[in-house]
Amino acid sequence: MSKLIRHLMLVALLFLGGTAGAQSSGAASAPAPAAAPASTADVNVNKATVWRAVRDSGTVAGYSSLPGAEKGVLIQSQVQYPGSRRTTAGEAWRQVRNQWIIPYGGSLLLIIGLAIALFYWRKGALGGHEPDTGRMVERFTPLERAAHWANAIAFVVLAVSGLVMAFGKFVLLPVLGHTLFGWLTFVLKNAHNVAGPLFAVSLLIVIVTFARDNLPRAGDLGWLLKGGGLFGGQEVPSHRYNAGEKLVFWGGVFVLGLVVVASGLVLDDVVPGFSGLRGDMQIANMVHGTATVLMMAMFMGHIYIGTIGMKGAYDGMRTGYVDEAWAREHHQLWLDDIQAGKIPAQRSTPVATSAALPPNASTPA
Numbered sequence: 001m002s003k004l005i006r007h008l009m010l011v012a013l014l015f016l017g018g019t020a021g022a023q024s025s026g027a028a029s030a031p032a033p034a035a036a037p038a039s040t041a042d043v044n045v046n047k048a049t050v051w052r053a054v055r056d057s058g059t060v061a062g063y064s065s066l067p068g069a070e071k072g073v074l075i076q077s078q079v080q081y082p083g084s085r086r087t088t089a090g091e092a093w094r095q096v097r098n099q100w101i102i103p104y105g106g107s108l109l110l111i112i113g114l115a116i117a118l119f120y121w122r123k124g125a126l127g128g129h130e131p132d133t134g135r136m137v138e139r140f141t142p143l144e145r146a147a148h149w150a151n152a153i154a155f156v157v158l159a160v161s162g163l164v165m166a167f168g169k170f171v172l173l174p175v176l177g178h179t180l181f182g183w184l185t186f187v188l189k190n191a192h193n194v195a196g197p198l199f200a201v202s203l204l205i206v207i208v209t210f211a212r213d214n215l216p217r218a219g220d221l222g223w224l225l226k227g228g229g230l231f232g233g234q235e236v237p238s239h240r241y242n243a244g245e246k247l248v249f250w251g252g253v254f255v256l257g258l259v260v261v262a263s264g265l266v267l268d269d270v271v272p273g274f275s276g277l278r279g280d281m282q283i284a285n286m287v288h289g290t291a292t293v294l295m296m297a298m299f300m301g302h303i304y305i306g307t308i309g310m311k312g313a314y315d316g317m318r319t320g321y322v323d324e325a326w327a328r329e330h331h332q333l334w335l336d337d338i339q340a341g342k343i344p345a346q347r348s349t350p351v352a353t354s355a356a357l358p359p360n361a362s363t364p365a
Contacts, residue, residue, distance in 0.1 A: 070277055079279075081286065093282035101286065105293035106167055112297050116304050126230070127311040130325040137327055137338055139240075140320045141348040147205040148317060154199035159296055161188035161195075166289070196268070200261045207254055213240045214249040219333065237332035240343075245302075252298035256291045263288035320348075 076089035083100045084092040140148070164172065165185060173181045220243035222236065228244055229235040236242070241249070262271075266284035269276040306313050310330070316322040327335040337343045 076278060081283075089279050089282060093286065096286050097289065101289045101293065102166060105289065108293060108297055109300070112300050116300060116309075120304070120309065123230075125308060125311050126235075126305075127313075127326065127329055130329050132323040132325050135324045136321040137324060137335070137345045138320055138347055139316045139322045139327075142320065143348075144209055145317060145320055147202055147209050151199060151202035151206050154195045154202060155299070157191055157195040158199055159292075159299075161192040162292060164188050165192070193268075196264055200264070203253065203257050203261060207257075210241075210249060211254075214246045216246065219243075220246065235330055238330075238334070239337070240331060240334040242331070248298055248302050252295050252302070256295040256298070259291040260288060260295060263291065 078086055079089045079092050080086040081092045081096050084095040086092075087095075165188065168181065168185060172184070176184065217239055219236075219238060223238055223243040226236050228238075228242060263284045265271050266274055267281060267288060274280050306317065312322060312326045316326070324335065327338075334343070338345050
């Protein structure tokens with residue numbers, strides 16, 4: 001860098017000296033022949049010197065408006081993140097994001113979406129093979145449904161806003177134009193920041209509320225080996241939650257959910273012990289993006305089964321109750337425990353008497 005500064009000072013002195021000499025010679029004097037311009041090779045050498053200093057110097061001091069510990073640090077030191085070349089930290093983060101997270105993450109979500117659409121086209125909605133009995137059992141209490149819906153709504157807001165911020169410039173920007181797309185991303189960015197704390201709090205409530213019934217039990221391995229019976233004519237018997245739902249809970253909700261929340265808090269610069277340095281933010285951004293894509297990929301199947309993919313599943317989360325026929329078809333072992341008196345058919349306390357229950361709902365055991 002010091003060599004570069006000496007070159008720039010020498011060029012400035014030559015320029016100023018030549019200008020002063022031309023002015024003092026007077027108008028009558030014959031103008032001196034103009035100096036030959038620097039060759040293209042010289043200019044390229046100077047440019048190469050500049051960028052070689054930027055690439056090889058590590059942490060370079062210079063003017064920077066960044067506050068705090070990085071004040072005055074113009075160029076970050078060199079690192080090599082997984083998937084990047086060894087280069088400055090900012091460039092390494094850009095390579096990971098633009099060459100791995102964005103293209104492969106987008107491809108993963110697109111492939112899963114197409115697979116779900118193909119499955120629905122070939123199989124249709126699952127269930128509905130047994131006629132309803134009219135006898136209802138409580139599948140979700142009001143607290144469980146409130147925690148689920150708060151977390152689900154926050155997740156949808158975060159997912160939509162995150163997808164637009166990550167992929168919008170490739171898909172929406174050419175269609176909407178810069179002005180409208182700019183306003184859209186501004187609104188969604190703020191919605192992302194508002195929904196984040198709601199998602200974090202509701203996620204903890206969901207984990208505490210549903211953890212017990214998602215613990216591994218006998219029969220889970222058999223359910224996985226048979227694929228839950230999705231490609232056969234009959235589902236594999238399971239307890240309140242089958243092995244697929246447990247994988248989504250422990251992998252998507254517990255592990256990936258906590259990673260997403262933790263990395264999001266780092267990006268918000270509210271975690272004690274983190275000073276908000278650029279390197280911390282770059283690592284947190286890569287972790288946040290990767291975990292979010294994987295979590296969305298797992299939740300796509302969960303959302304599909306809980307809405308159009310299985311008859312009666314959405315009504316169970318909307319009202320809290322399912323028919324005994326639905327329970328027998330999809331969660332036979334859970335219904336067996338209810339009928340044996342091991343689990344109460346009505347777990348919550350109704351606000352009023354039977355008026356608060358659906359028609360023919362079972363009373364608490």
